[in-house]
Amino acid sequence: MQETLLQFIRHLRHAGVTISTAETLDAMSVAAQLGYRDKTLLYHGLAACLAKTDEQRQQYHSCFKQFFEFDLKPDVANESEETAENESSESEANDAMSGQGSMGGGGGSGQGNQGQSGQNQSGQDQEQSRSPKSEAQNFDQLRADVIRAAAQAQLEQLRFPTQRGIFRRRILEALNDPQRQSEIQALGNGDAQQQERSRWLQQQRDIQLEMVREMIDRQLLLTNNAEARATQEALMRDSSLSAMDQYYRKKLPPLIRKLAKKLASRHKQRLHRAKRGKPDLGKTLRRNIAYGGVPFNRYWRQKKREKSEIYVLCDLSGSVSAWSEVLMLFVQALAEVLPNTRSFVFCGRSHEVSEEFKSFPAEQALALIRHKHGMGSSDYGLALNSFRDQIIDKVNRRSCIIILGDGRGNGGDTGIDALRELYQRARLLLWFNPEPQSNWNTGDSEIRRYQSASHYVAECGSLRKLEYLLDDLLTLMR
Amino acid sequence: MTNARQQIDTLISQLAEQGYIASDNIATTLYLAKMLERPILIEGPPGVGKTELANATAAVLNQPLVRLQCYEGLDESKALYDWKYSKQLLYVQVLKEKLQDVLAGTEGLSGAVEKLHQLDDIFYSEHFLEPRPLLQALKSDTGAVLLIDEIDKADYEFESLLLEILADFKVSVPEIGRIAATHKPLVILTSNNTRDLSDALKRRCLHLYIPFPEADLEGRIVDSRVPEISEQLRRQLVEFVHSVRQFDLKKQPAISETIDWARSLLLLHADKLDRQLVEDSLNVLLKYEEDIDLVRPELSSLLRNSH
Incomplete structure (x- = not known):
């Protein structure tokens, strides 16, 4: 569970919210105090120790929604808890925490039963496909498979948009996709029933492909392209403006504001220290005559x-x-x-x-x-x-x-x-x-x-x- | 874990008994502050009940409220502690002869100084220490709620001074040493956001932002503060205030103004809003002539909406 929280904090940082180690520790004790069950509570609790300005609060809100796939309305929160009911408490919490969360923990439950479960289900699902409930179940199963595969492929390490292809391939490999593709092909050449099954498998595959794409998009959204941006900013600071592209120039104002804020905060402090001035000996002595010249009240020279x-x-x-x-x-x-x-x-x-x-x-x-x-x-x-x-x-x-x-x-x-x-x-x-x-x-x-x-x-x-x-x-x- | 939920709900109802209608957000933060022994930094526009929250909390916890109002130039001798100079002086005068007795029989100046050294720093002991609000809160026997109001008005130096107290609940007095809190007080800082507070201060606090409340919550607040008001008038009033907040005003009417307005309407024996009444009492709600001029021409449409 801690790992999930840490991941969430990492994502907040990527989104530009500055969070110190001490605040991370605070967040841990807040989570320990409130538990993960009541999401509204968790939302408010974590907000108190992680988001400290207006801007940060907005970032926090959108990150929380993205990361925990979370809607602030209580009834929706209940629903998602119900779907996770059957699973063990650990994975229940993980599941409620959505895909990102389960990547940390659930990687171990291997590939083997995936192929199995896919095949076992196939028969039943065809029969039951009319009832919406089983369809939803099937969907959850597919999603769980994808999440597990994503954990195996270590999707949380995805940083740059250019890595999209690599991670897509890794996840598909973890899903046993090449094997399934050849199966689809083989069945496609068979009799009517086999063709039917091939079509069904193809459909399942399409759904999963869509999920994988979504998941990668979401991961990119969460990291907010942070590292690419940091590199870009460093580059922008050092490069000559005349050589700079119009595209980059548009990005300058926020960077300038950031640099200026840093400068300003440093010089504000100095200004105050300089204002203190020198003691006014004459005035101090005069005003303290009543105390026998002992300088109880000190006066400074007004500059x-x-x-x-x-x-x-x-x-x-x-x-x-x-x-x-x-x-x-x-x-x-x-x-x-x-x-x-x-x-x-x-x-x-x-x-x-x-x-x-x-x-x-x-x-x-x-x-x-x-x-x-x-x-x-x-x-x-x-x-x-x-x-x-x-x-x-x-x-x-x-x-x-x-x-x-x-x-x-x-x-x-x-x-x-x-x-x-x-x-x-x-x-x-x-x-x-x-x-x-x-x-x-x-x-x-x-x-x-x-x-x-x-x-x-x-x-x-x-x-x-x-x-x-x-x-x-x-x-x-x- | 439902335990936390229950306790927060209890807190909400306890605060309600004190006449403070708290949202989930407020109660959660307050609960965490108590459990984790962290200060709360409350931000929000003036008049949304930041100070009131401290009052209500003190009443719920049954602890004294120690209040420190910040202003420019506030320093440690006014906020933390001071030496009782006149008492020291008085004692020196009174004890002059005693001192002569003590020093009698010593040889030379160095002997006398040596003798004095053995007497310890009696004039810089706790008897001569004048505790100011911060120290008072730390030394309180029953625990206390410490309200540091409008911290954004104080100087940067004062913020740094607070850091030690907020983090460890300890105060360094050079002549005595460190004084630790007997019971850790619940610290509440408020800020109107007239300037950015330092990151170091923010890091040490739980952060709570209280915005203008939603219509429903504001209705309940008015109800708890001015229970005599009729249902219809309350609804109209709250809706009117909410639509007034949509204007670009110099000062938005806050909850305190809504309550004041409700009280004045009650005094005028009104049971529903009409144009004449609103026009006559608008100066309770809006504090600037420019704002009143801006709203007055729109009154009819505003009133139509809130019916």
Whole structure:
């Protein structure tokens, strides 16, 4: 039974619910306390220790339904218990826990009696096939065979969709399928009665094939393609965006949100620790004169936190627009730790887009911005000059400016003077360049000149590099 | 195993005696918390009876309720323990002469300090310890229900402070050592979800989410709280509140508002809802002018539906 629970927890993890070892232990004691009989009870009990956010609760609900083939209405639960009545208590529990569960335990009851049971039944079933009850029994028998075969084939190890074929073959082998197929063929050439039987066998086989397919689908659904996804995510973090397929780009926003959440939670903690400040000796002494100068009440020096502002300017021209979108998404997702952010985009003139992000969800805002300001070749001269005009009276020693662009101005005005003016005023001016360093200063790239008017020019060729850069930035800004 | 089911059903009826109508989910979690000695973290919109559950539980268990209301800046001297500084000071003054007697005959400063060392840390003993709610709950002789209300309002530091108590039911006081609970209290934490709690805290708790109840359950709750209300009015009222919750409101009316509204309608001697009555008493149900403005034009259709 424990094995079943562990499998369930594994499936929850695959579905993206984070469950620690301690919570697993909790789940075990919950199950021990409540028993497996009353599923509604088990559902609520396990929910209390496994699903801890709104999102997780929904995942848990669908996983529980999938895994235990379970309907929350009590009458249905009773029915499934009735069907399992005849079997021993152990397998009863397993059966109630559905196919996944019995894979752990029931693998031993070998192949031998399967062929037998199939043949023994065949005669009776033909006679009784009209009454619905025996049909249902037959169906259960077929299903039990498939479940046993699946256990033999170790279906729970199925991870990738590409393994579908292998596991299908293994299960069919465990079901003695090749033998049955030749039997069907042999009987098909015989007399009328034999042909009838061959047709019946064929029908049984079709039903089982369908079951096998369903079971494999379900297993894939349960593992939720988790490992393939994890590999993909790792790949996406390291690969260059320009080389990335549109298909993968669509999957970026959730990944970015995940990375941003990690960053935010780390820097939130630091922020609080830094706020403590130094003891105010004078005030402490003054206020404690009543106690003979013994400092019973301590006072800390109140430090006014100066809010730092971040200005992000992104190039929306064709070559780097994908990166700009990633950066803007990242910065928006970091809103919790970077409250004062203003975003600007440019192809020609710079436009502020902070309002769009405030009134629409991030992805929708991006689409809107792309539509309004995107597509065109970059004119750095106009962009930097108009950017300076918009923000110069706000920029001070607490401001941080991030510019994302490849610094390729198509030979036009560089706007370097405007940049230098900002550089001299701001606390930090960073230039993120998505191009690999080897390509800098080739062709029309002006990045060397921009380097002289920035505190740091960084290459942000992959999501991982961008994550590190922002991590450093947050440490600096705190 | 049916044992668990029975006990949970008993719990539901016991809670009902206290005027708390619990769903299966709530009762199961409460039962588990008691059996496994785990804290419960209750989340849900304001006014669905999170705090009330703690009150009812304390009454069912016949144990005192120790309540700690969280707010920004809450620290251990207000939540856990503090030293009775003035008492210490007073004792020092009073005992000055006694000290001179004790120290008489010692040679030099080091001798006096040596002598003092032998006296132990009398000023930092339990007599000078002022227990705050958390410590009170741990030291209670009969066991207690500890309600830590609106934990999301407290700082991160306070959350970390709670971890030791929630996991081991022990408190470290540097000057004394670890104080363990005599009877483990049942801990209930509530959160309005204004911020995410740390994973470490969530891991240690059973999690319970109380949503707005379904119409049937809410009807029973109103019935148990305001038994004088007529059947027809109760049904209309609950249906009306449910359809009001479909609007995009600044603040959704919670159960507590439904109950308040039922009480005020009773005071107005109403036996069924009509437009005038609802319009006059809508401010009991909705707490923002914008919300009232949003609902008022829809009143007739809402009332038609709830008839």
